[in-house]
Amino acid sequence: MGTYYITTPIYYVNARPHLGHAYSTIVADALARWHRLLGDDVHFLTGTDEHGLKIQQAADAAGTTPQEFTDSIAPLFQEAWQRLNISNDDFIRTTEPRHRAGVEKLLHACFDAGDIELDKYSGLYCVPCEAYFTEDELDNGNCPVHKRPVEHVEEENYFFRLSRFEQRLIDFYSSHPGAVVPDHRVNEVLGFIKQGLQDFSVSRKTLTWGIPLPFDKSHVAYVWFDALANYITAIGYGSDDEMFNKWWPVNHHIIGKDIIRFHNVYWPAMLMSAGIEPPKGWAVGGWLLVGGEKMSKTSGNVVNPLELVDEIGVDGFRYYVLSDTGYGNDGDFTYEGLISRYNSDLANNLGNLAARVATVVGKKCEGLGTAPSPDSPLAPIAAQSVKETIEHWEVVQPSRALEATWQLIRATNAHLENNEPWKVETGPLVDSVMGDALEALRIVTILAFPAIPDTAREIWRRIGMTTNIEECRIATDTSWGQYIAGHPVEKGDPLFPRRTLA
RNA sequence: GGCGUCGUAGCUCAGUUGGUCAGAGCAUCCGGCUCAUAAUCGGAAGGUCAUCGGUUCGAACCCGAUCGACGCUACCA
Numbered sequence A: 001m002g003t004y005y006i007t008t009p010i011y012y013v014n015a016r017p018h019l020g021h022a023y024s025t026i027v028a029d030a031l032a033r034w035h036r037l038l039g040d041d042v043h044f045l046t047g048t049d050e051h052g053l054k055i056q057q058a059a060d061a062a063g064t065t066p067q068e069f070t071d072s073i074a075p076l077f078q079e080a081w082q083r084l085n086i087s088n089d090d091f092i093r094t095t096e097p098r099h100r101a102g103v104e105k106l107l108h109a110c111f112d113a114g115d116i117e118l119d120k121y122s123g124l125y126c127v128p129c130e131a132y133f134t135e136d137e138l139d140n141g142n143c144p145v146h147k148r149p150v151e152h153v154e155e156e157n158y159f160f161r162l163s164r165f166e167q168r169l170i171d172f173y174s175s176h177p178g179a180v181v182p183d184h185r186v187n188e189v190l191g192f193i194k195q196g197l198q199d200f201s202v203s204r205k206t207l208t209w210g211i212p213l214p215f216d217k218s219h220v221a222y223v224w225f226d227a228l229a230n231y232i233t234a235i236g237y238g239s240d241d242e243m244f245n246k247w248w249p250v251n252h253h254i255i256g257k258d259i260i261r262f263h264n265v266y267w268p269a270m271l272m273s274a275g276i277e278p279p280k281g282w283a284v285g286g287w288l289l290v291g292g293e294k295m296s297k298t299s300g301n302v303v304n305p306l307e308l309v310d311e312i313g314v315d316g317f318r319y320y321v322l323s324d325t326g327y328g329n330d331g332d333f334t335y336e337g338l339i340s341r342y343n344s345d346l347a348n349n350l351g352n353l354a355a356r357v358a359t360v361v362g363k364k365c366e367g368l369g370t371a372p373s374p375d376s377p378l379a380p381i382a383a384q385s386v387k388e389t390i391e392h393w394e395v396v397q398p399s400r401a402l403e404a405t406w407q408l409i410r411a412t413n414a415h416l417e418n419n420e421p422w423k424v425e426t427g428p429l430v431d432s433v434m435g436d437a438l439e440a441l442r443i444v445t446i447l448a449f450p451a452i453p454d455t456a457r458e459i460w461r462r463i464g465m466t467t468n469i470e471e472c473r474i475a476t477d478t479s480w481g482q483y484i485a486g487h488p489v490e491k492g493d494p495l496f497p498r499r500t501l502a
Numbered sequence B: 001g002g003c004g005u006c007g008u009a010g011c012u013c014a015g016u017u018g019g020u021c022a023g024a025g026c027a028u029c030c031g032g033c034u035c036a037u038a039a040u041c042g043g044a045a046g047g048u049c050a051u052c053g054g055u056u057c058g059a060a061c062c063c064g065a066u067c068g069a070c071g072c073u074a075c076c077a
Helices: A019-038 A053-062 A066-083 A097-112 A162-175 A185-194 A223-228 A241-247 A257-273 A305-312 A314-323 A335-364 A378-394 A398-419 A428-448 A453-462
Strands: A003-012 A041-049 A090-093 A116-126 A131-133 A151-160 A216-221 A252-256 A282-285 A288-290 A331-333
Touching: A003 A019, A003 A241, A019 A041, A019 A066, A019 A252, A019 A282, A019 A288, A019 A305, A019 A314, A019 A398, A041 A066, A041 A223, A053 A066, A066 A090, A066 A305, A090 A097, A097 A116, A097 A223, A097 A257, A151 A216, A151 A257, A162 A185, A162 A257, A185 A257, A223 A257, A252 A257, A257 A282, A305 A314, A305 A335, A314 A335, A314 A398, A314 A453, A331 A335, A335 A398, A335 A428, A335 A453, A378 A398, A378 A428, A398 A428, A428 A453
Parallel strands: A003 A041, A003 A252, A041 A090, A252 A282, A288 A331
Antiparallel strands: A116 A131, A116 A151
């Protein structure tokens, strides 16, 4: 037990919340909830990235100010996360004063360390885009957006001397094995570092929607020092040292594979320069494809997670996202897959188990929960299930953790078949078999809570538990034999009504 | 081009340092049960572990080559 600080990327508010945002946020939420069950003091952060040229342009197009524009989009994320039962402890917006204070402090620290210096950035610039392009982004020498020639432009920028951090970064990763999961991603990071690091821009003069550099107000902070810094500004860097020292360094940055470079190269180097410890860990996820293709506005396959929640329920959606793809790999979202997962794992296995147990307890045990057998054959299976579930959450593999948990559910269904309590005369045998099933359900419910919090709470209540499931601790409450007999067991409506393909 | 990851049952994938490692879930087929959300339980079938060669007493697991898929190779976040 200790502290556990976990973050999602902050999401750029030029788009509405979509499946991709929901995916990494749900993974982070489940991990946060898991660590709370472990007894850790957890701080879970998410938020929005609100500065930059694209926001400025979007605001112009919408005829509003950037601040008004972001004020209209940021709440959409906050509302979406509420709907998805995201238990974040904080939500940082990069337009908040506390963020500005922290960014200024970080810039100053790196500047004072001598790692930020004025230099010239030269690149191929498209005036209407107000953006630079690299050679290979160009379309026959033209801007890919406006199809018109780009200009070679030089601009005065402050630069971060990333090139000075090559060896320090290599040393860091070699002395911190396991910091990046899945571990093959660290190869990508090292490969990038070893090919030689170039300094990157810290500021832009052409940009107005952002945070001015504290040592030169004619420049505005460019994305890196603004967005990445959220992870420390939100926990008090620049505003609350005590809080900052409590939570930093972060345990897990949940990120997508597309932003590894910024999080695993730029970010730790920035921190090193400022005299701050690098993160303890990064968990790199793949993309959730849709029908085998990357989600994009142009292909029109953008999935709105809230519509799926309306259809299949929060927990159905959360469970699908967590269980159906191994974290770190690309997953493929399909409607058929969602329904199939939901029916087989949630409706048929878990939901139906809860229902049949309640019915038999009602018929054979006067509706009151009975005590499990200390030497039930389910006991060792439960212990194994708990052990494996713990191991898989530990290495950020929700899909495997859930599979391990579900082993106990299947074993419990089998245990009922083996004993057929519905055929047996009321008595000790029936009582112990049903007690076993209730006990297994109790344990499963704790283990599954991070994935399906609402339903877990409901099962907990229905089987007669009077405590708060969130106060359970994995280490003490998942061992066999703790179900307390004598409380009413309620059947209730199906927890997960079966769905048919529309 | 360079670096990296991967290619195991119809599908999605497990397979720690080479010797019950040929497995799980879903799907399929057969049978049982009827407490349960036509749910559940048992059983069966199904793979020359991409290909070729090598190392070894022994390789899905190590080495080399080939074919194929994918990722990274820097200022959009």
